[in-house]
Amino acid sequence: MVKTWDVIVGGGGIIGLSLAxxxxxxxxxxxxxxxxxxxxxxSHAAGGMLxxxxxxxxxxxQALAMASAKMYPEFAHELEVESGxxxxxxxxxxxLFPPPEHVYERPGFRLSSLLPAPLAELEPSLADPKRxxxxxxxxxxxxxxxxxxxxxxxxxxxxxxxxxxxxxxxDISGGRATGVTTTxxxxxxxxxxxxxxxxxxxxxxxxFPTRPVKGQMLCLVMPSRTTLTHVIRSxxxxxxxxxxxxxxxxxxxxxxxxxxxxxxATIQRLHRGxxxxxxxxxxxxxxxxxxxxxPGTPDALPILGxxxxxxxxxxxxxFRDGILLAPITAQVMANVITGCAAGFDLKAFDPHRFxxxxx
Numbered sequence: 001m002v003k004t005w006d007v008i009v010g011g012g013g014i015i016g017l018s019l020a021x022x023x024x025x026x027x028x029x030x031x032x033x034x035x036x037x038x039x040x041x042x043s044h045a046a047g048g049m050l051x052x053x054x055x056x057x058x059x060x061x062q063a064l065a066m067a068s069a070k071m072y073p074e075f076a077h078e079l080e081v082e083s084g085x086x087x088x089x090x091x092x093x094x095x096l097f098p099p100p101e102h103v104y105e106r107p108g109f110r111l112s113s114l115l116p117a118p119l120a121e122l123e124p125s126l127a128d129p130k131r132x133x134x135x136x137x138x139x140x141x142x143x144x145x146x147x148x149x150x151x152x153x154x155x156x157x158x159x160x161x162x163x164x165x166x167x168x169x170x171d172i173s174g175g176r177a178t179g180v181t182t183t184x185x186x187x188x189x190x191x192x193x194x195x196x197x198x199x200x201x202x203x204x205x206x207x208f209p210t211r212p213v214k215g216q217m218l219c220l221v222m223p224s225r226t227t228l229t230h231v232i233r234s235x236x237x238x239x240x241x242x243x244x245x246x247x248x249x250x251x252x253x254x255x256x257x258x259x260x261x262x263x264x265a266t267i268q269r270l271h272r273g274x275x276x277x278x279x280x281x282x283x284x285x286x287x288x289x290x291x292x293x294x295p296g297t298p299d300a301l302p303i304l305g306x307x308x309x310x311x312x313x314x315x316x317x318x319f320r321d322g323i324l325l326a327p328i329t330a331q332v333m334a335n336v337i338t339g340c341a342a343g344f345d346l347k348a349f350d351p352h353r354f355x356x357x358x359x
Contacts (some may be wrong), residue, residue, distance in 0.1 A: 002189045005031040007337060009181050010167035010203065010262035012038030014143065015315055015322055017150040018075075018330035024157045026338060027282020031187055033180060034157060034201060035166030039147030039191035042322055044199050046143040046219065047240050047250050049094070049231055050324050057321075058300055060348035065321065067344070072139055075327040076146070084154035086289060088142035088243050088306060095123060096134040097234035097277075123230055125280045140231050140240055143323050162187070167196065169204035172314050177311035185268070187312050193313045197295040198258070200316035209354055212258050212293035214264050217250035220274065220284035227280060237273030246287065249274040260291045294319050294347050304329065304349035305336060313337055314351045 008022050009016045012034030018032045020168040032038065052069035053062050076089040076252040095115070115122060120129035155161070165182040172178065172190050179188035194200050199213035227276045240248040250269050267289045275283050297303060302325065306313050315333045318325050 001186065004179075004190075005029045006189065007031075007191045008033060008187055008189040009193050009195050010180060011035075011197055011316070012161070012163070012198070013041055013043040013195065013197055013322065014039070014150060014157075014326045015197070015318060015329055016195035017147065018194075018281075019155055019193060019315060019333050020120050020159045020324040021124045021150065021154050021157060022152070022330040022334040023337065024159050024352045025342060026334060028338075030159045031162065032154065032188065033162045033165060033167050033182060033187065035164070035196070038161060039153050042292050043143050045215065045217065045290055046323050047238065047248050048141045048143045048323055049233075049238065049240060050139040050141060050147070050202070051094075052138065052324065055098075060301060061321070064328050064332075064344060065324060067149040067333055068325050069139070071327040071331075072141070076097070076184065077148065079149040079153050082156055083149040085145065085152065087146045089139060089245065090141070090241070091137075091139045092186075092229045092231075094136040094137055094138045094140075095126075097232070098134065099235050110255055113335060115174060116315075122216055123228060123232070123278075124299075125278045126232075127277060127279050138231065141323065142242055146323065150219060165201055166199070168195075168316075170194075170309065172205070172309055172312075175310060175324075177309050179194055181264050188289075191313065193315055193333065193337065195315050197316055197318075197322070198293040200295060200303070200314065206309065206312070206351075208303055208314060208316070208351060209298055210295045210303070211295040211297075214254040214256040214259065215251040215294055215320075216254070216262050216270070216289065216291045218267050218270055218289035219287045220247045220249060220271075220281055221245055221287045222247070222281070222284045227284070228269070228278065231279055232271075234277060236276055237265070237270055239274055239277060247281065247284065248304055256303060258293060260293060262289050262291050291299045295322070299352075302329070302349050303351050305342075305346050305351050326352045328329070 006028040201210040232239040
């Protein structure tokens with residue numbers, strides 16, 4: 001007898017994993033189909049800053065971003081409990097060095113957010129303790145630990161996985177989705193969700209205009225365990241401390257197709273930016289560098305909702321906010337897929353806004 005599922009999730013990054021877990025909690029039989037190894041693409045390459053309302057956050061996305069940020073402590077705790085692993089959710093906050101010409105009037109960037117203590121006390125390692133800065137009540141998380149915990153949680157809850165086998169097309173019969181065809185086989189299901197990130201636009205027959213946006217990063221490790229307490233964001237670079245002593249330095253935004261190679265000059269530039277902010281990092285060794293592919297869209301907004309074909313849904317195009325938006329995406333998309341009210345106005349993210357670009 002051929003096994004079938006209620007929902008197939010195409011894509012095993014944090015968006016697909018979180019949605020699979022949420023659907024399973026609601027009783028659905030779920031299969032995650034991942035082109036490579038679950039959690040090893042954009043989620044693996046991300047920095048993990050949970051920036052709920054930065055100056056770069058498009059206005060239509062702000063409500064979802066802020067709601068998702070508020071969900072994170074419970075979201076992370078649940079994954080830690082169910083997986084038995086830590087995700088390194090940190091809440092020390094962010095020190096932001098804004099560009100001189102930037103005016104911050106959005107939520108989280110008012111003058112009332114200036115530092116709660118002298119900069120030299122908050123971060124003694126900073127090069128310039130008199131530089132104008134804001135303090136933001138933001139969190140950060142280790143995306144690699146988070147996705148590993150999500151994979152364990154999904155498996156513990158009975159989610160099925162198919163790895164190393166990309167979804168090539170949605171199978172359609174009688175005007176509705178009936179499963180997926182992959183590079184190797186096919187899987188039947190009543191509903192399908194495209195969570196393929198930068199590859200979402202390659203799934204036939206509806207070609208959504210997602211594209212890869214490259215980001216290069218590096219990771220430093222100090223001889224001593226503690227270097228930074230806060231996330232540091234500046235025009236030169238951003239620094240994300242981990243509880244085990246690592247410091248991530250990022251990141252570029254490049255239109256380079258599916259090229260994930262790092263460039264030595266770029267990594268050196270990021271390294272110099274880190275040293276300019278925190279001279280003590282000269283004592284650190286470079287542990288690794290990498291490049292990831294964020295899923296971008298023409299209007300810099302995610303694609304969330306039902307596609308033209310009945311039973312086919314899309315949750316992709318999260319660009320730099322995939323880690324942040326995972327909890328809220330799982331909630332609203334599970335609502336949509338199960339026929340409930342989304343809970344948020346998703347009009348700005350409607351897949352049909354790209355109808356003129358569909359194949």
